[in-house]
Amino acid sequence: MILEKFEKYRIVTQTNPYPFYHQGKYLEEYFYDYYVKNIDKFKTTGYEYIPVFWTELYLGGTHLLNDLQQDLNNLDKSKKYFTVSQHDDAPHQQFYPNVIHFSAGGNIPNTIPIPLVCGSIQNIKEITKDIFCSFVGSITQNIPNTWGSVSHNIRMKMLEVLVNKEEYVLKPKHWSNDIKVERQNLFIETTSRSKFTLCPRGYGATSFRLYEAMQLGSIPVYIYHNKPFIPFANKINWNDIAVLVDFKDIDNLDSILKSISNERQEHMLTNIKEIYPKYFTLEGMCDNILDSLK
Numbered sequence: 001m002i003l004e005k006f007e008k009y010r011i012v013t014q015t016n017p018y019p020f021y022h023q024g025k026y027l028e029e030y031f032y033d034y035y036v037k038n039i040d041k042f043k044t045t046g047y048e049y050i051p052v053f054w055t056e057l058y059l060g061g062t063h064l065l066n067d068l069q070q071d072l073n074n075l076d077k078s079k080k081y082f083t084v085s086q087h088d089d090a091p092h093q094q095f096y097p098n099v100i101h102f103s104a105g106g107n108i109p110n111t112i113p114i115p116l117v118c119g120s121i122q123n124i125k126e127i128t129k130d131i132f133c134s135f136v137g138s139i140t141q142n143i144p145n146t147w148g149s150v151s152h153n154i155r156m157k158m159l160e161v162l163v164n165k166e167e168y169v170l171k172p173k174h175w176s177n178d179i180k181v182e183r184q185n186l187f188i189e190t191t192s193r194s195k196f197t198l199c200p201r202g203y204g205a206t207s208f209r210l211y212e213a214m215q216l217g218s219i220p221v222y223i224y225h226n227k228p229f230i231p232f233a234n235k236i237n238w239n240d241i242a243v244l245v246d247f248k249d250i251d252n253l254d255s256i257l258k259s260i261s262n263e264r265q266e267h268m269l270t271n272i273k274e275i276y277p278k279y280f281t282l283e284g285m286c287d288n289i290l291d292s293l294k
Helices: 027-037 039-043 054-060 062-073 147-162 181-192 208-215 247-258 262-279 282-293
Strands: 047-049 080-085 099-103 131-139 168-174 194-200 219-224 243-246
Touching: 027 039, 027 054, 027 080, 027 282, 039 047, 039 282, 054 062, 054 080, 099 282, 131 147, 131 181, 147 168, 147 194, 147 247, 168 181, 181 194, 194 208, 208 219, 208 262, 219 247, 219 262, 243 247, 262 282
Parallel strands: 047 080, 080 099, 131 168, 131 194, 194 219, 219 243
Antiparallel strands: none
16 A cells, blocks of 8 residues: 555656766665565565655655655554665654665664666776776765765875875766766776775765775775775674775875785675675665565
8 A cells, every 4th residue: 555655755756877887776676675575475475565766856856845844744553664765865854763775875763774776887908906096086076064975085185195005096077977988888897997995975875986995806905984884784794805094094085095905805805705796786685684684
């Protein structure tokens, strides 16, 4: 019944793919299909899904938000619910305490982290690792008092700390929705050649880049602000698959990375290959959401 009641909040608009390599359905749409296929398994958890495509709604359906709040208010308070979102600022509606939020964005408090993933990078080739560490990415505009300003400050400080260090390939560029083919190829090739890839948080608490680096055989270096937003931390030892650096320790970034032995690097890459398909693909993410509800 709830699937039909919330149908109008599952809007899909045609947009250029982001990230550039993405194909198929995005996280929220993919999870909806997974839920429908596995609805009997979800029923055994005691939780009912609030089936809203939050990202599309916030981008192109804001005229529906008042209706959505009313429908949320009318949910049966005796039942337990959950929802799944990708949008950095979702969900920011008012909910009763009996709702669990699985979030890939991380800007809203009291959410359970899930990986910020999409369709996989295709035709990956193994390349010799002749770059110690790299960053091919955007620098956001410095907008005061927003998460955008946090992202800007982290990325600018990261570049400032490393710009004159040997063994780093840094290719920053101002943010643009239009990522040219040359820039796409530069990102994939450079990341594939890198032992470590810098993954500073973006406007949201995390970044697609963490999981892109893993796919391309590079160890992600996640630079976070105050608290890391990492999914499935009760199942995964993140220190075995990534380097986690708090922004307050960014001045020590070079020494942190150069203290990691080649043997340790190989161990981390082995763990990434094992863990990635189980947790960080769209299918793996959905399986673990179901498992978490159980």
